[in-house]
Amino acid sequence: xxxxxxxxxxxxxxxxxxxxxxxxxxxxxxxxxxxxxxxxxxxxxxxxxxxxxxxxxxxxxxxxxxxxxxxxxxxxxxxxxxxxxxxxxxxxxxxxxxxxxxxxxxxxxxxxxxxxxxxxxxxxxxxxxxxxxxxxxxxxxxxxxxxxxxxxxxxxxxxxxxxxxxxxxxxxxxxxxxxxxxxxxxxxxxxxxxxxxxxxxxxxxxxxxxxxxxxxxxxxxxxxxxxxxxxxxxxxxxxxxxxxxxxxxxxxxxxxxxxxxxxxxxxxxxxxxxxxxxxxxxxxxxxxxxxxxxxxxxxxxxxxxxxxxxxxxxxxxxxxxxxxxxxxxxxxxxxxxxxxxxx
Numbered sequence: 001x002x003x004x005x006x007x008x009x010x011x012x013x014x015x016x017x018x019x020x021x022x023x024x025x026x027x028x029x030x031x032x033x034x035x036x037x038x039x040x041x042x043x044x045x046x047x048x049x050x051x052x053x054x055x056x057x058x059x060x061x062x063x064x065x066x067x068x069x070x071x072x073x074x075x076x077x078x079x080x081x082x083x084x085x086x087x088x089x090x091x092x093x094x095x096x097x098x099x100x101x102x103x104x105x106x107x108x109x110x111x112x113x114x115x116x117x118x119x120x121x122x123x124x125x126x127x128x129x130x131x132x133x134x135x136x137x138x139x140x141x142x143x144x145x146x147x148x149x150x151x152x153x154x155x156x157x158x159x160x161x162x163x164x165x166x167x168x169x170x171x172x173x174x175x176x177x178x179x180x181x182x183x184x185x186x187x188x189x190x191x192x193x194x195x196x197x198x199x200x201x202x203x204x205x206x207x208x209x210x211x212x213x214x215x216x217x218x219x220x221x222x223x224x225x226x227x228x229x230x231x232x233x234x235x236x237x238x239x240x241x242x243x244x245x246x247x248x249x250x251x252x253x254x255x256x257x258x259x260x261x262x263x264x265x266x267x268x269x270x271x272x273x274x275x276x277x278x279x280x281x282x283x284x285x286x287x288x289x290x291x292x293x294x295x296x297x298x299x300x301x302x303x304x305x306x307x308x309x310x311x312x313x314x315x316x317x318x319x320x321x322x323x324x325x326x327x328x329x330x331x332x333x334x335x336x337x338x339x340x341x342x343x
Contacts, residue, residue: 003052006052010039013035014032015054033088033142063143065139065141069090072137078163080165090137093137095128099167100305100308101162110155122135125303165308170202172234173208174194174233175225176191177211177236191208197298202305209221219250219253235285236290248284255282257275263315265299267324269286270288271300298338
């Protein structure tokens, strides 16, 4: 910092807030740290009693907080994101579309470990909407070494830390299983729940088949929906280990790959995820999806809607945070369900 006369401050950067006090009206900063003084600002500064100012003295190898913040923006900003205006070394990232936020957590931790800079964000692998704030960055001191910001860029590499992956249009086929529904002994209350959850995404329900617990009938129904052009299949019911629950067998018969039968999530432990032809998802939903407010289905559906092909490792990673607490007032996704923070 250096001390200068206020009359000579045009073009200089303030090193501290300038507070204006008007009794009974205001007590607030009229100019913030990092503000670049203009000719029009000088009378205002004099009117609040500031005849001298501390300003930033630019030195070789040092960057102003706003310059460094733009480097952090470059490190962070990926597809379908735009930045806020830089202010006091801070830049926020805003979503350009509905989709799923993807975060490179390892890079995020490494950058935050460098010191004198920070990046905070929402949890990755969760839905965001257009206009949502997804991350905030800040350079802590007023000036920071150029070498440190160079180190940050090297640590981050070529790929940005954040991106939003938009949803794909899906044609969905639903297979409802259970002899009690097939023979009209009870009303199908499962399918309306699935339809309601799908309504939050760009989907077209192209077929709905109701089957007995005969695995051959379920297999034939899945094949029929695939022939009709469905690129996502959801099977409801018949997912437990009871002798009459044969939906897993039917899915295994059709699928090219079964990723997992079972997931470390409650509610949703009996969830089955498989793929046909490499990337067409077939899901077997346990009965909890019908009656529980939030389940495994809420955690995997947004990611599947982006076209992401989930692995067994992805599902196993849901264990920490995979216990829904069934809060009296559900605030999902603004809660801990499905969020893991220790890696």
